[in-house]
Amino acid sequence: MTAVLENTANTAQDGQAGAVASFEVTLKIRRYNPEVSEEAIWEEHTVTAHGTDRVLDALHKIKWELDGSLTFRRSCAHGICGSDAMRINGRNRLACKTLLKDVNPDKPITVEPIKGLPVVKDLVVDMEPFFASYREIMPFLITSGNEPSRENIQSQADRDRFDDTTKCILCAACTSSCPVFWTDGQYFGPAAIVNAHRFIFDSRDEGATQRLEVLNDKEGVWRCRTTFNCTEACPRGIEVTKAIQEVKRAMITRAF
């Protein structure tokens, strides 16, 4: 069912905890196609959905049955590849992880591209600026001296120190929910800081000083206004704001 539009309504779905019967749902989608017009418009489509359908299923149904030109990114369809972050009823989420029944299908559900990145077409944005910030914080293990012949030794407690930030799937839901990022595209944004955190607090890494230098920049970590939008937006449940605070603290105390 992940794959195709129709639902196995009479099979495993029925009787499962949380399952609900089929219902009509209207999606109000922000459409933009520069080949047609410079103006973005709202377009509504109503489709029949089933108990465990997600916003992605409804989008697919529209694309596959009604309007093939509706454009969005998606791949794994279960919240791990990070392709389909979008603004659903005003909040950043993954379309494949948002069940229709959980976003009140009684009213039209608004679907827009994530904010702060240039829109390419419909729900697709240009991700390059986002990945450029990511690359700038040196998102790789930096070590010096001879490599160990076996693995590096690391205690489970040290490993746990940065566990939360290893969950990041680079979907940009956090960065594109940040009001500072909306007004200042130069700001590194939460995702880049999360990935810096992942290495700064890794006991095997020796590049923390360099990374903190990068993030001490005027477009760095100090631009964060602690609005917690990012934490709320993260589909992986990462405590993004906390990670940013920890990076700020490390910058002052130089303890990591």
Next chain:
Amino acid sequence: MQTHQYDVVIVGAGGAGMRAALEASKGARTAVISKLYPTRSHTGAAQGGMCAALANVEEDNWEWHTFDTIKGGDYLVDQDAAEIMAKEAIDAVLDLERMGLPFNRTPEGRIDQRRFGGHTRNHGEAAVRRACYAADRTGHMILQTLYQNCVKQDVEFFNEFYVLDLLTDHDLTTEQIEDGAEVNATGVVAYDLASGETHVFQAKAIIFATGGAGKIFKTTSNAHTLTGDGMALAYRRGLPLEDMEFFQFHPTGLAGLGILLSEAARGEGGILRNADGERFMERYAPTIKDLAPRDIVARSMANEVREGRGAGPNKDYVLLDLTHLEPAHIDAKLPDITEFARTYLGIEPYTEPVPVYPTAHYAMGGVPTNIKGEVLRDGHNVVKGLYAAGEVACVSVHGSNRLGTNSLLDINVFGKRSGRSAAAYAQTVEQHLPIPENPAARVEAQLSEMRDRPDGERVAEVRKALQETMDANAQVFRTQESLEQAASDIRDLQKRYRNVSVQDKGTLFNTDLLEAIELGFLLDIAEVTVVAALNRRESRGGHYREDFPDRDDTNYMLHTMAYRRPTSAPDAADGHVEGYFDHVEDFGDYKVVLGSKTVTQTRYEPMERKY
């Protein structure tokens, strides 16, 4: 049209592609072309672990791992390749750790290891702790770590570029090529999704790392983008596909959805139960029970359902029971998959068993290669400058059934090997070989024909019909009758495909158009899968024929090599290959011819497979 020249071009930026890129880019000018951003690749969905006989937590050695892999593959594994994989597994894991991969740790601070299906101590005595893991997101961590190191090494990527053709200096679909004659791969043609432009990449060496084709089935753990592109391109250019009848159905997909729940759930103590609460795997695999290899567990589950012991209102799934595990243990070791159960089914795994049913997961077959990653054009001749690694390839380390974790291992070991071989080969080639005058013509004609077709059937309808017939007729249980039905449906769908049309007629980011192209790949892969399955009148590993329930080593201890050929070509796929199957399937304009390839055996004699 734009033209580029590189020493090495890698198609696909999942685990195999990026592991290859890290090697190739050290000594050769390398580009990676991927239809997705690298971190979107499906390697990231792998959960449970990557096996290597590190012996960090208990006695183990790579020879046992080799044996398990061969037995797990029901002896259709090429034993030299399996030996290499098990031996090089140790360095592959250590490489990843040193690149930064955050493995879970033992109390001594070494890489922790856990049990996994089919991995045993001393040739089957008991389950062994061999899988190195990072919670239940090992694939995610591998993909991230490899991408991070590509950033570090400044690897050049062409993201959201779809490779739609392979250029060679001989037309293998029609020409009769002598044994030993040289055939070269010279480049690929790609389509830039964002701009709609075609790009020609001339290369001294090309590595296919395009992944699997799970979307030929309806119920699958695979991403929407796993449409068998690399396999289908090779096949269309006249290269064989090996062992395509062997498709793995992962036992524990979320019922009705197919979303993967890692085998690690059972490795950590989870138990499969039927409607009566019975731990039914005790009957099917008395020694290792729930940790039997996937083909056996999937079949046992399907059998429980068939015999009326399924759970739920329609008795059509079984239950994965984690309720006896400590919630803290579940949170530490299986956080993602338990969240999937909560998000998608509203089930709380601490207190309720999770409904599960087999889901199409992995193609054991693919583009045939040798242990250096070189692609074969028949039983033993290579195509110079062409390599393949990962799920697109068939080395064959998985034989007729892959063991859990061995795919993450495969991409790392053979990704590295193919990257190395490709770079080394490219360094021996002084100049790029000539490519046709208008190399993109075929692709451009295909795209504009599809785009301009005014009115026709919707792509989604044909795709849905394909996925439904594959689920109904070529899944866990197969018969002559069901497979003939699938073949006849596919014949019909191939015809309907010629009349599908897209609604989006634009140039920019036309995913409608690309979905139509991908459907063509899916149809071709389903076609080979079904024809090979029809021919194999035995049951082995992931291929189970109810009408031929036993393994038949006398007639079928051979790899299948499927070729697409013009109807006028001789039926014997290849005279100089040791033996060929006489099964030929006509598809109107062309036919599928089945050759064979010997299985390499080193020290393990085929035995009956019991667990």
